[in-house]
Amino acid sequence: MDLHALNAEFGIPGTLSLVEGPGGLTLIEIANPLATARLATHGGQVLAYRPRSAREDLLFVGERAHFAPDREIKGGVPLCWPWFGRDPAEPERVIHGFARVLEWTPVQCEACADGSTRVRMRVTDDARTRAIWPHAFVLEVEIRIGATLSVALTTRNPGDSALRITQGLHAYFRIGGLARLTVEGLDGCRYLDYAAGAPEPEAVQEGDLIFRGEVNRIYERVPSSLSIQDPGLGRRIRIDGRNSGTCVVWNPWIASARAMEDLDDGDYLRFICVETVNAASEVIEIPPGDAFTLAADYRIQEF
Numbered sequence: 001m002d003l004h005a006l007n008a009e010f011g012i013p014g015t016l017s018l019v020e021g022p023g024g025l026t027l028i029e030i031a032n033p034l035a036t037a038r039l040a041t042h043g044g045q046v047l048a049y050r051p052r053s054a055r056e057d058l059l060f061v062g063e064r065a066h067f068a069p070d071r072e073i074k075g076g077v078p079l080c081w082p083w084f085g086r087d088p089a090e091p092e093r094v095i096h097g098f099a100r101v102l103e104w105t106p107v108q109c110e111a112c113a114d115g116s117t118r119v120r121m122r123v124t125d126d127a128r129t130r131a132i133w134p135h136a137f138v139l140e141v142e143i144r145i146g147a148t149l150s151v152a153l154t155t156r157n158p159g160d161s162a163l164r165i166t167q168g169l170h171a172y173f174r175i176g177g178l179a180r181l182t183v184e185g186l187d188g189c190r191y192l193d194y195a196a197g198a199p200e201p202e203a204v205q206e207g208d209l210i211f212r213g214e215v216n217r218i219y220e221r222v223p224s225s226l227s228i229q230d231p232g233l234g235r236r237i238r239i240d241g242r243n244s245g246t247c248v249v250w251n252p253w254i255a256s257a258r259a260m261e262d263l264d265d266g267d268y269l270r271f272i273c274v275e276t277v278n279a280a281s282e283v284i285e286i287p288p289g290d291a292f293t294l295a296a297d298y299r300i301q302e303f
């Protein structure tokens, strides 16, 4: 669909428009009384979100992020689906599934009575996805741009056998440095530590999480509410997850950031990922005709 037709169907004058972005990708630009945001139909991904009162964007997108039809965009809130990390069924496959390189179709853009804006995008199975993952599916993301950013990813199973998925809202949060930054809410949670490559035996988090080297962990049985305390940007980010018992915290530190061609060497000081996921042993089984929603609300509290 061309941009003119998309705007005629989904545009909201003065609030929402579809524009051509880098690499020819389609972006959805939103400016309402509560916040501004940018979404990509590529990957169904939020790229930017800033409440009107906030000094800085919630999210990080690197200068070297790829904007191309066949590449994932590193930053914002990539949607990892239908597997998170390594595919448990076929570990040699690309990590984090294929949803983040699909072109999502807008199905609804709505100005809500409270001043927020709601966008729904969808992908369904086709010959290309069935060649990788032989299942019928309807996958929908609902993104709400208000005083809070809400992202809800719903998997529907229209097929006649159960779907088994792992998945994640792989949020890249913009930060003001790591020296004084903490993640709160994980005290006492067991975690798998992937920083050394293969997961180390389970360990237990003691106190708030601090960053003094690469962190790549899957925490289990996490509380629904976590927060990032970021004195560098003078703010706290509150993350309220739904239907997620696992959480990934990732910062590549120096060597892994250098090894990634879509990160700048210094980017490790500019973001951390705190990801609302169903991962590791938290495999979601969706019976035929059923649906499952993984969701998170993100809120900035400045101090």
Ligand SMILES: O=P(O)(O)OC[C@H]1O[C@H](O)[C@H](O)[C@@H](O)[C@@H]1O
Residues within 6 Å of the ligand: 074, 085, 095, 096, 194, 216, 217, 248, 249, 250, 273
């Ligand atoms: O580079 P990506 O495919 O976006 O993945 C980035 C990172 O995502 C997760 O947080 C994983 O735990 C990491 O192992 C991975 O390196």
